[in-house]
Amino acid sequence: MSEIHDIKTTQLYSRHLQAGGKMVSFAGYLMPVQYSSGIMQEHLHTREQAGLFDVSHMGQFIVQGVGAALALEGLMPVDLEALAINQQTYATFTDVSGGISDDLIVTRWAEDTFFLIVNAACKAQDFQRLQVHLADSADIRLSELDLHSLVALQGPRAKDIMAELSSDAARLIFMHGCSASINGIDCYITRSGYTGEDGFEISVANHHADRLADILLAYDACQWIGLGARDSLRLEAGLCLYGHDMDLNTTPVEAGLSWSISKSRRNNGAKQGGFLGEDTILAQLSAGVSKKRVGFLVSGKAPVREGSEIIDDQGTVIGIITSGGFGPTLQAPLAMGYVPIEYSKEGTALTALVRNKPRSIIVAKMPLVPQRYYRG
């Protein structure tokens, strides 16, 4: 262990070890890929009961000051001015060519205060991007909530647990948040997550994180869930993973994320454009795209994983798998990837090459396992 330099741990590291966490290096942090019960059990437990995820490696930023909404809109094609206080939205940071440089969740904490959650692997770069972009706005301050942990409580029993801990949080609907106190611990809780299940994400000061985790884990329905199950859960739910299912070479439109682009920022919208890569993205919104992210059902039992080539019936490579694996709830392999638009129709039969062996895949509507968000 001593030869691993600069690798960080989260506040909850010792809790992971106690729970039998198998720690792996992920985005500069030692994180639990699974605990003693294994990915399959953890995945199914989350779909049936409640799972607790440590996602403290993700970046938590605050942008505060008069004009913060408009300033941030220059970096992402969403309408932050239209967000209600305590409402949140999914967004993408775009670059000049229209590619995605990260995806994030933005919550409006107050009229001029925004809370951003970004990917761990991108957080240094995101912070710098925000710093440069906001440099001219003397009244707007950017800070990182680096002394805070972030945990996600996900699954159908999450609401029952929350009902006993915070009635305010338990009443939230999907993509809304509130400040709350859990047994005297100040938290910011949102009804959101990355599993397709109903659930919550809780931001809490590091010095309270262990106690908060203990409070949640005291419920029989709740257990730790590692990154392995987090990946299979989000894949079944049809959710993109940055750096895999989208990156600088894919636009939000190609990635199937057009729904995240606010109407007001589109063609003929009140605040049309005004974000990096607007020419490309607005053109794609009106004229369509030549490639697109789609989901796949896989015949047989062999998982088709990231990097597998997709070929047509002539054997020509037409696309690539960007995420794939076995879906414990689906009880079958599943994948997502990019194909030319003419192959993107639901039901299109294609072939993926796995270790040079052809495996039949069929374009399927995502999510392959229904999302169960609580929308009130």
Next chain:
Amino acid sequence: MGQVVYTKDHEWLSIKDDVITIGVTEFAQQQLGDVVFVELPDVGSTLSIGDEAAVIESVKAAGEISVPLGGVVVSVNESLIDEPELLNSAPETDGWIFRLTPTIAVDLRDFMDAGQYQQYTQDGE
């Protein structure tokens, strides 16, 4: 089962007459996690030492089984096609992977016995 020996790659070899049955150990099974698919070698194929003989896919990753000695594949465990989880529940018995007849006589000094293998896993590789 005949005489059983082990490799540093956490495979076990059961040697009986001129047929060697190969599988992965309980230790390997724990490291792999939940197995969802096993790609078996073709019966009749000739493998050289170090060749990829099988692929074990768990929920999170694919792991290759390289053949610890050259030979001809004489049978594969077809139960693994429908029940890949046998590799988790019975890796050293019903979860055997394939059988081969070695090309040259097996030198047992190339492998570990049960005691040596146990020590090897305790030493953390």
